Amino acid sequence: MKKSPYWPDGVPHEISGYNRPLYDLLDESARDYPNMTYTIFQGACRTFREVKECADRVASFLLEHSISRGDRVAIFLPNIPQFPVIYFGILKAGAICVPCNPLYTAEELRFQLKDSGARMVFCMDHPKFYRTTLDAIASTAVETVVVCNMKKWLPPLKALVGSLLGRIPRAGEYQKGHLFLDDILETYPPLEENVEVNPQEDPAVIIYTGGTTGVPKGAVLTHSNLVFDVMAMDAYIRISHEPGAPLESPYRGGYHCYLGVLPWYHSFGMTVCMLGACAGGSRLICVPDPRAGNPPFTEVLKAVQRYRPTFVVGVPTLYSAFVNHPLIDKFDLTSIICCASGGAPLPVQLAREFEEKTGCIIFEGYGLSETSPVICANPSIKERRRFGTVGFPLPNTEIKIVDVDTGDNEMPPGEDGEIAVSGPQVMKGYWRNPQADTQVFREIDGKRFFLTGDIGHIDKDGYLVITDRKKDLILVGGFNCYPREVEEVLYSHPKVAQAAVIGIPHPRSGEVVKAFVVLKEGEYATEEEIIEFCRERLAGYKRPREVEFRKSLPTSAVGKVLRRVLREEEMQRLENSKGK
Helix, strand or coil, X not given: CXXXXXXXCCCCCCCCCCCCCCCHHHHHHHHHCXXXXXXXXXXXXXXXXXXXXXXXXXXXXXXXXXXXXXXEEEEECCCCCHHHHHHHHHHHCCCEEEECCCCCCHHHHHHHHHHHCCCEEEEECCXXXXXXXXXXXXXXXXXXXXXXXXXXXXXXXXXXXXXXXXXXXXXXXXXXXXEEHHHHHHHCCCCCCCCCCCCCCCEEEEEEECCCCCCCEEEEEEHHHXXXXXXXXXXXXXXXXXXXXXXXXXXXXXXXXXXXXXXXXXHHHHHHHHHHHHHCCCEEEECCCCCCCCCCCHHHHHHHHHHCCCEEEECHHHHHHHHCCCCHHHCCCCCCCEEEECCCCCCHHHHHHHHHHHCCEEEEEEECHHHCCEEEECXXXXXXXXXXXCCEECCCCEEEEECCCCCCCECCCCCCEXXXXXXXXXXXXECCCHHHHHHHEEEECCEEEEEEEEEEEECCCCCEEXXXXXXXXXXXXXXXXXXXXXXXXXXXXXXXXXXXXXXEEECCCEEEEEEEEEECCCCCCCHHHHHHHHHCCCCHHHCEEEEEECCCCCECCCCCECHHHHHHHHHHHHHHHHHC
């Protein structure tokens, strides 16, 4: 692909040195910045040296419990300080991390544990999380459950007061044989030598995604996949640390503080935030629940004011929540220097309002779980950033626009087609799913390209423009919701004959799920009944917010339900309602 004259100054088109173990990121920062803070949680700080030592103890425990190279270990936790400790501990033992969404129901978690073949799971000491874990591990390969309590990870005074007032969550009753992370860290010695891995071949993480079909699949990311994406972001981003100062890399040892508000089980929050902070010797604010407070998001605004983050990684709904918060003027957000946005299109007006409030630069990127995740990003320089695009491919990354039908033929310059990407961040493949691999990989000009399923083109200046996305994917607050998964639940209702779901516009979360249902003959159901049925089986962002009952659904000649027609009808209905 032809290089653009608008490519940011000083950024290389190629980088090297990424074919190494992912755990090197922690070990190197512990070596170079041993006494600098890595994680901050409720005022309690842990240095890189402390986090490394704890990770080494976790690795020692895993090896003692016969977890070996290539075994899968699940992390079912929100953004708490134990997460990076366990994450790096798993990697150091040569095992594979399987991060799980803490919003999952037992059924959703069970699928992921079963499909990955995870032999161990780390969960939070909490009535809901622990109960969900217990229900989920039935009929899976899980042999060991490790419970993570919060008391010793809080400042001493908060831990004492929290215990006295009963504010520190505990599951209360534990199944015999289940272990506790705090006991492990006290009992097991640090691992003396990390298990050797092949960075280009050995998986580091399996991240579950609906891919392009909606059926949950595990994207297998190798050590070098993730190390590359972290290094490429460092090479690509250029920011000014002081007004008028020269542009330089964000990984300026010990200078930055990341707001850990995006979930770390998700590739965006994991790579750009948790791993990025680690690689740069930076502080990482642990935010387990960004919506906490009254009004929602108040607690995260308090964290911004208290800990003075300089780097924020978020989705547009986060920036919208900040800008539209009724108490926004009571908080000082001027510490923020740079913000990365992804997961959904970033409205221009929102970006400008956020920059006006903070004085920072906000730039949009694009990627997928299958690509570690970042493929493209707008320059972090206002003069080169171009709203309405997702910028340029990262170093070492090539993008082609191919025909939508086969993915085999390149489209003429400027024309829309499916976005295909080749680069060191592209996954090894889907976990034990070669059939899915054949659907998404193509060899073009002797290189392996991944078909993203998104539609777009490259403009005359080399910027990538996404003109459409997977037709059926629903983006709820930056989270991917796949219609087929919701429809499977609806079809399991005893009164439902047919079901289809689409995304409809929502002022705060971008989209929400709307379900169209055809009941079995002679049956009667209410909207509330259907929603309640889904509440027990789906994470919150996947649940329908509206249910419309119909006598029939639009179908093709072969009987396939046409979601496209439902979307068109819904958009027309919304348009008509505006005109009244």
